Every structure is written in C-alpha cells, then in structure tokens.
Amino acid sequence: MAENLEITITNEQGRLDKVLADRLSNYSRSQIQQWVKDGQVLLNGQKVKGNYKVRPNDHLIVRIPEDKPLEINACDIPIEIVYQDQDVAVVNKPQGMVVHPSQGHPTHTLVNALLFYLDHLSAINGVIRPGIVHRIDKDTSGLLMIAKNDSSHTSLAQQLQEKTILREYTALVHGNIKHQKGTVTAPIGRSHTDRKMQDVVDNGKHAVTHFSVIERFTNFTLIKLQLETGRTHQIRVHMKYIGYPIAGDPVYGPKKTLASNGQFLHAGTIGFTHPTSGKRLTFEASLPENFKKTLAKLREPIDFFNE
Missing domain, CATH: 3.10.290.10 (RNA-binding S4 domain)
Incomplete structure (x- = not known):
C-alpha cells in the first residue's frame, strides 16, 4: 500500500x-x-x-509507492569474514553497505554477499534477512554476528535480550568532552517531526549508552562507546542529545563537519557465548582506512573541514 x-x-x-x-x-x-x-x-x-x-x-x-516483491539473490560481493564455523560467523561490514535488502536497496547488500559466501543461514527472520541477528547502519562500519542455523540464531538473540553481548564502538564526535567518561540514559523512539528519524522522546524505549574518552582534539573527541541496549540509531541519537554529535553524520550531525561518506562510527569489538560450545568469543576489527586518515589529519597542527 x-x-x-x-x-x-x-x-x-x-x-x-x-x-x-x-x-x-x-x-x-x-x-x-x-x-x-x-x-x-x-x-x-x-x-x-x-x-x-x-x-x-x-x-x-x-x-x-507500494512495495514490490523483492527477489533475493546471491551476489559475489567481497566481504571480510572474520570468523566462521558450522553455527556462527562474524563479518566486518564496510561503510556504505546496507545490511539487508529493502525497496530502496534491493541488491548489493550484506545479505546478498552472505548468500554467496556462506553455506547456510538461519531462516528465523525470513528470506529478506537470513542469518541476521542484529544490524548496524548503512554508513556505520564494523562487526556483525551471523547465525548459520535457527538454534544458533535463537541463542544469540537471547543473549542480546539478556544484555550479555559485548558491543563496543569507536566514534569521532564534534566538540571537546571535558569529563573522561559518562553514561547517557534517555528513552529513544520515533521522532515527532520525522517518522524516519529517531529522537529522545518521553514515550520512547529505555536506552543506555556508556562512553569514555580515548583522545581529544581541538574541535573533536575520539571516544569508545558500549551499548547496554540496542535501539535504532542509539549512539547517533544519544550523542546528539548530549551535544556531541558524531562527525560526518548526515542526519543527526551538523552540516559543517569532516569530509566523509557517512558518520565516523565503527563497531570494533563484539563478544558473545558460542551457542554450541559455550565458549566465550571476542572479536576485534581495526578502524577503516578513511577513519585512520582523518585521525592522522586531526593530529596535525591545523584541523581541516569540509566547507
């Protein structure tokens, strides 16, 4: 419709x-x-x-317009598979790649690549999102857990619900955060002015984000964040809410920002309990090259801007 x-x-x-x-x-x-x-x-x-x-x-x-049925095909799109066994996989999604197909992005998504490279994917989320347990935004890079069968999917989803999954991000934000660490506790829901955006609203869902400072620059701060909850756009909304929006964010950030193809936000660490062995697994992915180059520029005497 x-x-x-x-x-x-x-x-x-x-x-x-x-x-x-x-x-x-x-x-x-x-x-x-x-x-x-x-x-x-x-x-x-x-x-x-x-x-x-x-x-x-x-x-x-x-x-x-009314949605048309999507055809989900395997595509030979190079992706970095950090780990895989018969139950789970961990992939490092590049910035700019959509996680699963939609009407606006019917192909060349992470799911299309997963169908090509992995032998099995869980079916719990249907044909559009096979194997997808959680998501990160199109212009956020970093690690994702992939379930290769339904029992693994159920286990990983339960761990997310119980908040035992470790999810750490690195972000570059506008402004100079004076305190070394902090926690943002503010409910997130659909924006009252734009239903495609999220915002801090009174009737929103409980959301908690922890952060700590890694490095300070003249006009920016590099921080590490850990999610306690997993609301849509949570980090981006919370950092805007406290006055330190993520650099390069085209939706929640200012227009005068660092040159990029999206927000400087990277899901660098993920940890979970293996659904079959019970062993605790933790994986890390280094910052993408454009993020590293931007930090190197900021460490020079004069900051640079995308006018």
Missing part, C-alpha cells in the same frame, strides 16, 4: 533530492529523484523540482 510521509525541514540545507536521500536512508537518491519527477513529492502543497534548495519550515509530503 502506498504511504504518505510528512517531513518538515529544520536545519537541513541544499538540494531537495539530496536532503530527502539523507532523511530517507532506506531509499536511494535516484529513486527519490524519480518520485520528484513523477510528482510524488509536494512542497507546501505544490509539485517541485529536485534541485530546489530547501528552506527552514518547508513542509513536504512524500508519497512512497
């Missing part, structure tokens, strides 16, 4: 199609451009061109 989505522009700047692509991360920019051409996007009640420069308080109505 087609869906009408209402969006109010707040502090976004730039072309309408780009702003919508940033907001509606489940859909590609080319797809959104086609909606604009087809008159599926109304600006203050009128049809508009994709190159229109948005203004604060612009009111948009986006008519999202």
